[in-house]
Amino acid sequence: MDEILVLAEHRRGQLRDITFEMMNFAKALASGNQMEVTVLLLGHGIDEMAGHLENSCDNLLMMDSPELADYTPDPYLLALEKTINERRSFLTVMGHTAAGMDLAPALAARLSIPLMSDCLDATLNNGILEVERQIYGGKINAKLGMKPFAQYFVTQRTGCFPTSLVHDKSAGKFPLKPPAWQEFRRNFVEYVEAELSGVDITAADILVSVGRGIGKPESIAMVQEFADAIGAPLSCSRPVADKGWLPKDRQVGTSGKTVRPKVYIALGISGAFQHQAGMKNAETIIAVNKDARAPIFNVAQYGIVGDLFQVVPILKEKFSK
Amino acid sequence: MNIVVCVKQIPEVAEAELEINKQGSGIDTEDLVMGINEWDNYAVEEAVLVKERHGGSVTVVTLGDADSEDVLRRALAMGADEAVLIQEEGFEGSDAFGIARGLYRAVKNLPHDLILMGVQASDDGWAQVGLILAEWLDLPFASLAVDVQINGDLVSVHRELESNTQEKVELSLPALITVQTGINDPRYVSIMGIRKVRNIQVRETDYEELGLSEDEIGLGGSSVASRTLSLPSGGEGAEILTGTLNDICEKTAQIIRDRGGVS
Secondary structure, three states: OOEEEEEOOEEOOEEOHHHHHHHHHHHHHHHHHOOEEEEEEEEOOOHHHHHHHOOOOOEEEEEEOHHHOOOOHHHHHHHHHHHHHHHOOOEEEEEOOHHHHHHHHHHHHHHOOOEEEEEEEEEEEOOEEEEEEEEHHHOEEEEEEEOOOOOEEEEEOOOOOOOOOOOOOOOEEEEOOOOOOOOOOEEEEEEEEOOOOOOOHHHOOEEEEEOHHHOOHHHHHHHHHHHHHOOOOEEEOHHHHHOOOOOHHHEEOOOOEOOOOOEEEEEOOOOOHHHHHHHOOOOEEEEEEOOOOOOHHHHOOEEEEOOHHHHHHHHHHOOOO | OEEEEEEOEEEOOOOOOOOEOOOOOOEOOOOOOEEEOHHHHHHHHHHHHHHHHHOOEEEEEEEEOHHHHHHHHHHHHHOOOEEEEEEOOOOOOOOHHHHHHHHHHHHOOOOOOEEEEEOOOOOOOOOOHHHHHHHHOOOOEEEEEEEEEEEOOEEEEEEEOOOOEEEEEEEEOOEEEEEOOOOOOOOOOOHHHHHHOOOOOEEEEOOOOOOOOOOOOHHHHOOEEEEEEEOOOOOOOOEEOOOOHHHHHHHHHHHHHHHHOOO
């Protein structure tokens, strides 16, 4: 039977949510197409993690080796190349994450298997893969029908499938022998935690968040006055942190912080997927943006289509004593 | 040190309202301003910084139409020394592998100790081309770099992970690194700066000269058979507040008070 091979992703001994999301994606795709779901767990000291996976897939492949403890491309590429070639997995799935983005393209090139990256969903049409992804920073959706291939490779965007697993299977567990390791040209040294600026935005009840629409760093002062009037700290989207206009630990999003304040006020933030991932679970989201079609309005409860430079000063006045 | 930077020219869409063209095959780019892919701009700056610290030369390469020469000129003004333009003809409709084939052929014969490019381009967002290139060139690589330090033959890279965490990795040169936005502070390019480098000749090449055939690139070489574009559906969407500016701010202030516990 054809199989969908899911590469489990873990860090510091913990399986990451994307692993469960991919398993749910694979399960849905497999059931409509008479395929099996096989999870590949590469790591070191992986028995506990295996326990979380073995009741939700058809096959669980386990390769345990010290070289695989933390993700690094050299051994992971060799391990995946061996596994995919031997099993002729029809579809390989990994997360479009910091690890998957590093691993997938080189693997696809090595195996000459076409790679569709950052996919929201995928279906099979007569054995041919069709994927859904976004282009132009999430402003346009694209459905891509692929050409027929013997094998496919997909990396999946986080947050598109449920993270809870149904324990309705009993996987055959297969320990895999690691391949002969060659000399590694890149080495993992250590994890590095980010510097702190003294304000923990994840603890705030209200956040006033600025995006690219703020235009220049001098304009932040005006927003700071409003934020002070309501007792909220400032946070931001990626472009503002990249430019150093606010400290990096104020950044909300996939590579920054995930926040769940009572109120999240997004000013001049378009709401690209990576930002939404960090704030969409705020209780109340109010967005101000000049573009009525900005993706932020899909996740906000309240929207103001307008110029933040006109809105913020008047809003501030409503709170002055 | 010989540094090669691959850059792309893209339509700037962050502040634009996009329309899908009549054929449904692409967006209307008529009213859009073209510019350098933001990630690649950071890569050019990083390359020039490396040159300033360690000596050497920077060659910037792009695959695009005649207008793409603008991004090469920008890079030269920032401090790159040489520029190569791979003409786009034949490559239209390529997937990431097709673009990588073009870059591979052009780059493999350039001396390279370090190859830099952005993690992804803001149009297709594949985030694949750089690492496919690394694999074909048989180079160690690191993606999502937010810090690069070179020590002799070793390069130490901080890679951006999720949730405000990074990892430090070490690789040996020659290597390929894809850079994340925010890795540095790209220098400003003035008209004067561009004029100063106007005498630098841009070397041009095309797919035939690179030895590529039509079934390796473009639509023929792509793994994709069809593409249908649409505007993302709004979902439930926000309640858009209406009225005068004062009304809107009054309503908003009330929401903030009720939901945020502000007096």
